[in-house]
Amino acid sequence: MSSAKTQPARGMRDFLPADVRKREYVIGVIKEVYERYGFEPLETPAVENIETLMGKYGDEGNQLIFKILKRGEHAKTGEADLALRYDLTVPLARVVAQYQNELPKFFKRYQIQPVWRADRPARGRFREFYQCDVDVLGSKSMVVEAELIAAASDALVALGFENFVVKLNHRRILTGILEHFSIPRIQHAEALIVLDKLNKIGADAAREELLIKGILEKAATGLLDFAFWEKELHDSRELDPQWQSGQGPALYNEAALHKIATDWLKESDGIEGVNELAEILGLAKGLGVENRISVQFNLARGLSYYTGSIFEISVPDLAGSLGGGGRYDNLVGMFLDKDVPACGFSLGLERIIVVMTERNKFPAELVTSPADVMVTIWNEDSIGESLALASELRSGGVRVDVYPEADKMGKQFKYASARNIPFVAIVGDDESARGEVAIKDLRSGEQRSVKREDVAKALSPPSGRGIKGEGLAP
Amino acid sequence: MSSAKTQPARGMRDFLPADVRKREYVIGVIKEVYERYGFEPLETPAVENIETLMGKYGDEGNQLIFKILKRGEHAKTGEADLALRYDLTVPLARVVAQYQNELPKFFKRYQIQPVWRADRPARGRFREFYQCDVDVLGSKSMVVEAELIAAASDALVALGFENFVVKLNHRRILTGILEHFSIPRIQHAEALIVLDKLNKIGADAAREELLIKGILEKAATGLLDFAFWEKELHDSRELDPQWQSGQGPALYNEAALHKIATDWLKESDGIEGVNELAEILGLAKGLGVENRISVQFNLARGLSYYTGSIFEISVPDLAGSLGGGGRYDNLVGMFLDKDVPACGFSLGLERIIVVMTERNKFPAELVTSPADVMVTIWNEDSIGESLALASELRSGGVRVDVYPEADKMGKQFKYASARNIPFVAIVGDDESARGEVAIKDLRSGEQRSVKREDVAKALSPPSGRGIKGEGLAP
Numbered sequence: 039m040s041s042a043k044t045q046p047a048r049g050m051r052d053f054l055p056a057d058v059r060k061r062e063y064v065i066g067v068i069k070e071v072y073e074r075y076g077f078e079p080l081e082t083p084a085v086e087n088i089e090t091l092m093g094k095y096g097d098e099g100n101q102l103i104f105k106i107l108k109r110g111e112h113a114k115t116g117e118a119d120l121a122l123r124y125d126l127t128v129p130l131a132r133v134v135a136q137y138q139n140e141l142p143k144f145f146k147r148y149q150i151q152p153v154w155r156a157d158r159p160a161r162g163r164f165r166e167f168y169q170c171d172v173d174v175l176g177s178k179s180m181v182v183e184a185e186l187i188a189a190a191s192d193a194l195v196a197l198g199f200e201n202f203v204v205k206l207n208h209r210r211i212l213t214g215i216l217e218h219f220s221i222p223r224i225q226h227a228e229a230l231i232v233l234d235k236l237n238k239i240g241a242d243a244a245r246e247e248l249l250i251k252g253i254l255e256k257a258a259t260g261l262l263d264f265a266f267w268e269k270e271l272h273d274s275r276e277l278d279p280q281w282q283s284g285q286g287p288a289l290y291n292e293a294a295l296h297k298i299a300t301d302w303l304k305e306s307d308g309i310e311g312v313n314e315l316a317e318i319l320g321l322a323k324g325l326g327v328e329n330r331i332s333v334q335f336n337l338a339r340g341l342s343y344y345t346g347s348i349f350e351i352s353v354p355d356l357a358g359s360l361g362g363g364g365r366y367d368n369l370v371g372m373f374l375d376k377d378v379p380a381c382g383f384s385l386g387l388e389r390i391i392v393v394m395t396e397r398n399k400f401p402a403e404l405v406t407s408p409a410d411v412m413v414t415i416w417n418e419d420s421i422g423e424s425l426a427l428a429s430e431l432r433s434g435g436v437r438v439d440v441y442p443e444a445d446k447m448g449k450q451f452k453y454a455s456a457r458n459i460p461f462v463a464i465v466g467d468d469e470s471a472r473g474e475v476a477i478k479d480l481r482s483g484e485q486r487s488v489k490r491e492d493v494a495k496a497l498s499p500p501s502g503r504g505i506k507g508e509g510l511a512p
Numbered sequence: 513m514s515s516a517k518t519q520p521a522r523g524m525r526d527f528l529p530a531d532v533r534k535r536e537y538v539i540g541v542i543k544e545v546y547e548r549y550g551f552e553p554l555e556t557p558a559v560e561n562i563e564t565l566m567g568k569y570g571d572e573g574n575q576l577i578f579k580i581l582k583r584g585e586h587a588k589t590g591e592a593d594l595a596l597r598y599d600l601t602v603p604l605a606r607v608v609a610q611y612q613n614e615l616p617k618f619f620k621r622y623q624i625q626p627v628w629r630a631d632r633p634a635r636g637r638f639r640e641f642y643q644c645d646v647d648v649l650g651s652k653s654m655v656v657e658a659e660l661i662a663a664a665s666d667a668l669v670a671l672g673f674e675n676f677v678v679k680l681n682h683r684r685i686l687t688g689i690l691e692h693f694s695i696p697r698i699q700h701a702e703a704l705i706v707l708d709k710l711n712k713i714g715a716d717a718a719r720e721e722l723l724i725k726g727i728l729e730k731a732a733t734g735l736l737d738f739a740f741w742e743k744e745l746h747d748s749r750e751l752d753p754q755w756q757s758g759q760g761p762a763l764y765n766e767a768a769l770h771k772i773a774t775d776w777l778k779e780s781d782g783i784e785g786v787n788e789l790a791e792i793l794g795l796a797k798g799l800g801v802e803n804r805i806s807v808q809f810n811l812a813r814g815l816s817y818y819t820g821s822i823f824e825i826s827v828p829d830l831a832g833s834l835g836g837g838g839r840y841d842n843l844v845g846m847f848l849d850k851d852v853p854a855c856g857f858s859l860g861l862e863r864i865i866v867v868m869t870e871r872n873k874f875p876a877e878l879v880t881s882p883a884d885v886m887v888t889i890w891n892e893d894s895i896g897e898s899l900a901l902a903s904e905l906r907s908g909g910v911r912v913d914v915y916p917e918a919d920k921m922g923k924q925f926k927y928a929s930a931r932n933i934p935f936v937a938i939v940g941d942d943e944s945a946r947g948e949v950a951i952k953d954l955r956s957g958e959q960r961s962v963k964r965e966d967v968a969k970a971l972s973p974p975s976g977r978g979i980k981g982e983g984l985a986p
Contacts, residue, residue: 044610044847047561047594052607054614055552055621062553074906076883076913078529079536083640084558084626085578085596087521104559105581107592109630116590118581120521122559133526136518140528142931144916146882147529152558156583166557177916181895185914188903324899373518408620409550421655425798429662432548439550440659442618442651457616 049157049165059405061168064197064390065150068170071193072148075185077172080147082129084154088121094128094372096342102155122154126171127343127369127382134175134380135373144176150387162358162392170361173382175370180314182381183347183365184321190351190361190383191327197390198399202353202360204330206291207337208315209344209364211298214308215335219260225253227342229261234338236265264302268335271297288328291319298335314347343369349383356393361385407458409439411477411497414450416466423465427475427493431463434494455480461497523631523639533879535642538671538864539624542644545667546622549659551646554621556603558628562595568602568846570816576629596628600645601817601843601856608649608854609847618650624861636832636866644835647856649844654788656855657821657839658795664825664835664857665801671864672873676827676834678804680765681811682789683818683838685772688782689809693734699727701816703735708812710739738776742809745771762802765793772809788821817843823857830867835859881932883913885951885971888924890940897939901949901967905937908968929954935971 046052053061069079091103105118123129126149134145150170157163172189174182187204194202212233216226228251236244241262248258275290299312315333322328339348339362346365353360363383370378394400413428415421421444428438439459441450447464454462464476469487477496478485488496520526527535543553565577579592597603600623608619624644631637646663648656661678668676686707690700702725710718715736722732749764773786789807796802813822813836820839827834837857844852868874887902889895895918902912913933915924921938928936938950943961951970952959962970 043561043563044606045561046557046606046610047559050557050559052557052610053555054607054611055554058553058555061555074909074911076886076911078882079532080529081527081532081535083520083524083526085521085524085628085640087517087519089517101583104583104594106596107579107581107590109575109578116581120578122580132518132520133528136520136526137528143927146913154559166559174916179916181889181899181914181916184899185916192906321895321899324896325903326900408552412550415655421795422798425655425658425795426800429799432666435548437548437550439620440655442648442653442655442659453617 047165049159049163051164051166055408056406060391060395060400061387063400063404064387064394065168065170067196068193068385069148069150071196072172072189074192075146075172075189077146077148077189080130080133080149081151082123082126082133082149084123084152085120086123086129086132088118090132091121091124091128094343094369095124099124102157104154104156123151124155125153126151126169126384127173127366130171130173130175130382131369131380132373134370134378138374138378142176144174146172146174148172162388164388168387170385170387171382172384173380175378175380178367178379180317180347181321183314183318183349184325184327186363186381186383187318187322187331187349188325188327190363190385191330193385194351194360194390197394198397199353199360199393202330202351203332204327205334205337205350205352206315206318206331206347207333207335207349208311208347210311210346211303211308211315211335212311212338214303214306214311215261215264217306217308218302219257219264221253221257221261225251229253230338231340233261233265233336234340236262236336237269241266265336267301272334287330287332288319288323291328291331291333292316294333294335295319311346318347339364347381351385353393356389358389359386360389360393407460409437409457409459411436411461411463412439412441412450412454412457412459413463413465414441414447414454415444416447416464416470418444420465420467420470423470427463427465427490430490431494436494436497451478451480463493521639523633523637525638525640529882530880534865534869534874535861537874537878538861538868539642539644541670542667542859543622543624545670546646546663548666549620549646549663551620551622551663554604554607554623555625556597556600556607556623558597558626559594560597560603560606562592564606565595565598565602568817568843569598573598576631578628578630597625598629599627600625600643600858601647601840604645604647604649604856605843605854606847608844608852612848616650618648620646620648622646636862638862642861644859644861645856646858647854649852649854652841652853654791654821655795657788657792657823658799658801660837660855660857661792661796661805661823662799662801664837664859665804667859668825668834668864671868672871673827673834673867676804676825677806678801679808679811679824679826680789680792680805680821681807681809681823682785682821684785684820685777685782685789685809686785686812688777688780688785689735689738691780691782692776693731693738695727695731695735699725703727704812705814707735707739707810708814710736710810711743715740739810741775746808761804761806762793762797765802765805765807766790768807768809769793785820792821813838821855825859827867830863832863833860834863834867881934883911883931883933885910885935885937886913886915886924886928886931886933887937887939888915888921888928889918890921890938890944892918894939894941894944897944898937901937901939901964904964905968910968910971925952925954937967 103124104122106120108117108119152166152168154166232244232247245258295312295316303309343366344364345367348364350362351360361384365381367379413424415424428440431438462478469476474487475490475493476487577598578596580594582591582593626640626642628640706718706721719732769786777783817840818838819841822838824836825834835858839855841853887898889898902914905912936952943950948961949964949967950961
């Protein structure tokens, strides 16, 4: 009986109270910002019909989907009819198709829920993790992109992030470049993957990989020339005095768009991508986030469903991104007999928490104590009176723990102290006879008797935090 | 492409914004109350190792667990190594065993998360549903029971429930009764199931079922006599003038305990159950909830892991319960080489929401509008200015939606109105030239121009609700 495993499943985590509080703080801030942008909450089931998910994430994605066995008789065949949610975008597309008559023309929703991927667990990579998604459906306007970038950016600022950059590119620009080198459509996805990791693996490895993928030598050389050009362009900006003055990013972005248009894209379809990015940059100015954006033509984004702008948020010293997204005008069409334009941004909760923990960005007043006061039990006979005191305090909104058993006072104090509870209340025989309660401040050791009706007042805010409990949310 | 199914999986639900807001309101109130009792939040993964769950819920439970296929090569064998969480109690027992050195001696946790059961879906019965659990581990004291009953009771009161009753019984009393009729241990579980549904199916059907289950005629007759006695006792209380005065329940409970002790249990082990219930009732007095409790000896509770007190909350006109729980002193022992005493209460979120919706218990000021104001787009050229206004208002904490495209004003107003947004802001050419913004109240139709810096002030609280956004949590 006693040897059963007690660990959580591989790649999954238990969150003890202090962890939950951190997570809830971050989620609360993000929600608050998204609501300020007029986004509304949506929740979908953890489990989807398997055909809803299959074929939406590419071959690798299909492999990583957790599949659920059919129940009853079918269990023996090993057939799966359900699967765990892999991201929040495909369920959103399904929801928009299902409730098209109930949803507003422009559906702006946020969704903060876990997703599951059967990835090999690694540092910072889990099999159950939260995504914080924000999407707008129903409009092709670049106002959508600008608002999404501003909302995600504001959320990070509200969490205390400073030096992040929203990288911005466009799928049509990438397509234009690949067409410029006459790389056939069927090889685009693979070429983009190499382009995406060029900075990590270096030019030689990249060339080799392109050739292995069957891309012609001439095209590979051209693509590497382009990548070199992009890197030069990018590196040069930091030498610019305007860049150094902090006014630079917006000016650089405009110049970069001009250069790629004239040097590489010319009359191609890629120009449409340039025009859309230029529009986004202009609108971002109105929203005050133009200097957060960095146009980067080597940004590719893995998922195949993107059709227009793509973006990704990075911070210095963090490999990988804090989030990303883009426009996916055709995904809803996979569930419906018509396309619905769509664009979204997804922030990764786990990475945000990792960075905030490392950089000490959690507010000091984040609740770390389970209660404002612990009522002790003097002896078996006084339990009722201790409970009555707890009850009175709670109806005033004080968070009250009660030691559940009669025990040595020292032991009870030590217990409260170890749990960071700032005060203990003692209903001893003498105090009780006088209608009083002894209050001991466990941080200073000071103890005094107060009238029973004054106990709540005697509990001065622990560590700068007001006594909570008035005013329930709505 | 277009015929893919768009419904959520069978027995599962999508929650559109208005649903999510209701759910979050209820969860927020329950959390707030539980925190006031010193409970701390815990979260565990949706997915557990399959051996963690199997064998904990009886045969029927095993059938209802959603099982997850092994990945990779194993997929073909149909082998399952993981499963979806079936309740929040078994994961809690695992957590207590796993982190015994990190957790306080008395671990008081609440956990509000979904669970999954492959039950046949029916009205009000879903395959994904939320449980709101609150448990205390580490103490055998009846203070635990009293505090749990008070906490669950306070949560319901805070949600606006009035006429609910916390039914209270004890597994040892039930065992005592069954032993009184010499029913062998092995038949106890089945006998209790019949006793539990006696009121629903009637005495004749109950007798037949007892006999089919192999219980001797004499024992069956005795058990029905007992059930009749319990019903009489129970029904008689409402004739009592004290009961009618509202002071009755506590007095009735004491009398009922006295009667069962003298009439049926005598010197048996069942007396220990009576003594514990008497203690709980006494402590409940200190917490002011003694009149919420109704001792009912026909309450059995299905789960096999209960060892002591059991409770269940019912409201008039609702078949089934709003929640229930009990003491389970041996469950942690299934994961650890020692037992840890434990007791808990679980509220069912879906039932609470059903009753609150039927009885109109949601506060009128619950947010039903996605934004406090919608900024319109006058024309293509003024988009930047509209976005700048939105940005200003948002930094003041106003929730602002922006119509994403230049469009006819009438159409934009209609859109905002249909979405319950109380105000629209118009940055027209004339207003813009004067540094003003036109604000239209869509409920009254009234429109006026205000200085740009006064816009926030001009948006009087929609439907009694203040402009939100100041003061992020915590």
